[in-house]
Amino acid sequence: MTNYNISSIDYPLHHSRLRKLGLIGGLSWHSTLEYYMYLNQTINDHFGNNTNPPLVVINLDQYYMHQLQRSDRWDIIAGMLIEACGQLYKAGASAAMFCANTPHKVYHDVQAQSRIPILHIGDATGAEIRKKGLRKVGFIGTIFTMEEPFIAKILKEKYDIDMMVPDKKKDRERLHTIIQKELSLGILKPETKEYILDQIVMLETMGAEGIILGCTEFPLIIGPNDIKIPIFNTTLLHAQMGVDFILDSDF
Template sequence: MKKVILKNIIYCLLFVFFISCDKVTDKSKTSESTKTKMEQNKLPHKEMNKLGLIGGTSWHSTIEYYAAINQSINDYYGNNTNPPLLVYTINQAEVHRLQKINKWDAIAEMLKEAALGLQKGGAKSVMFCANTPHKVFDIVQKQLDLPIIHIGDATATAIKNKGVNRVGFLGTIYTMEGDFITKRIADNNVEVFVPEEKEILTELQRIIEEELTYGIIKPASKTYVLNVIQELVNRGSEGIVLGCTEFPLMIFDDDLEIPIFNTTKIHSEAAVNYILKE
């Protein structure tokens, strides 16, 4: 009798074991099937759009662009597939010299020549890897027959998607005194605040030009920038736009209690969307 009971128990255990194996196999097959469908829905890597990056202002932030775009494409394909990127580095020292003597037409010519060089290399679109060069965006775009992905448009979209209606904007003295970035944001029904005192604009420019473009991060300078941000918050800002691609090297999400709009990251995401034809 005991042998019969033991035999039945063994049969039951074997039955449960085989049923469990079947379920695991079914789940495995389902998982593989789902994975295959996901892979089939991805854009074939040979069909990615080739993008040209005009960097060098500064090369430190250009590295951030390059890394962010490549990492996002790797994540999309789930391996080390890299995007078809071309990089043209312009001379930042010359750009700074021309800015100081108000020769923006010469800067526009530098950017145009860079874009044409990238186009010859096969780029279907280009982007300026910084905010300030967008001061001559319209001039350069009129001389090209390929599109330039605008950092201001991408930033405005990110702000609206976050549900923020009032932002503080920090950048170079040229982006804060001009409206070639802030207006494109404001045109999307977003109120934009910038520092008003000339001495603040000048000091922010000094920090960018003499420190951040060299990769130098000074605690005292970071404290100064955070104090300027707090003044913008006191004026009603619900988010802060880091409208210079060097500021994200210094200011991070954990530094503030309100959303940060990192234009380097946002512009890089726009680049990824273009590359993947989204």
């Protein structure tokens, strides 16, 4: 049997300077794929060749995660994310990302027990909104991100941005169901897109200057050409934050 000495691999100098990033995905795998594609393509474009970034991906079970959410077992969800961060640390990752908005509900509990920093999707989104000079934005996402303050709070306290959501409970519940029962399964219906656009128009009439697609599945069905006001795609903004970390830019 041949012994291979992997410790002697001589990577190109530019690659050795890239920081390894850990992705906690599967929430859903469709949006995790968007993260993975964006990170690789943007690093390719940066170097002008097919240099790929050092990534470690952990794929969690979204079906189980949804069961835990419905049962309000966020303690178990936090434990799963803490375990995943530990696995990423052991694999050599210098930072981690939750590849979805909703897990950030337990961000502070997980970060407190993680040995590596976790890049927050709210920071990626808030910084871009401030860059555009906006102060009031609409937000659509899961029932948790719309009704609980863990995203709205970081936008307000760190970036002085007011966040509004659809005012009717039934609309928030339907958006949540669309995410879990359709988009996270890759089901993209024309009538679903029309309903989401109607909700965005309602937020615009309430004074929203831009719209946060606050679930990483929404960009699968809504694009920047679908509405007139600015769209903030949390998937791409968060992934760009990951690119900046890998390249050691702005960190």
